[in-house]
Amino acid sequence: MTTNRLTPRSRGLRQLSGLAEDRIWARLRGGAVDGWKVRRQHPIGRYVVDFACAPLRLVIEIDGGVHERDEVVLNDHYRQQEIEALGWTVIRFTNAEALTDPARIDAAIRERAKTLGL
Template sequence: MDGQNLPGWIGVLPLIRPRFARPPSPARGEGTDGVGPYVVDFACVRLRLVIEIDGGVHGRDDVVLRGALRQTEIEALGWTVVRFTNDTALGEPWRIDDAIRDRARVLGLL
């Protein structure tokens, strides 16, 4: 896989979103993929893996409930959903890399 020696989840971006040479920016309309009727942060069709990065608003009860229902429906479509907080994504990005690699191993791709 390209970028294996890059630090953190940037090393797996070619697998998730090959068109990005930099981390995607929702402000530019990047970083949004569709899975069924839902827009997700990152999706890898080959792995049927959704990565969601949850910000502070995800601590609100209504957002937690909506997120759980949404995740259940995405998983019912045959996808695996892995969630990370903003703090983890920024401070421990290797956890995202590990999750992607773990999913690839489960599917026998690594």
């Protein structure tokens, strides 16, 4: 699958997001964290990620309870390896972390920018 073929899927996923993703999106949209533009349900390679900050090559995934199942953990591992092979850094937060401590996500974006010297 190419990125162009994933675009309709990514648009559909935006309509199906959960509470944690919606709250994080409200926090990140419009460059709210130091002006860094973040895209929601963004295609990368053959996957659609929850959030991506292209200038930082940073993927932010918000994982619900299903991500604790063994087969999903394994799939997430391979998926993350493929995304990282494309030059992206992937960080993960649980729904609970995203809802109770959203400032950690802001801090992760800032830390990535600092690591890159930006």
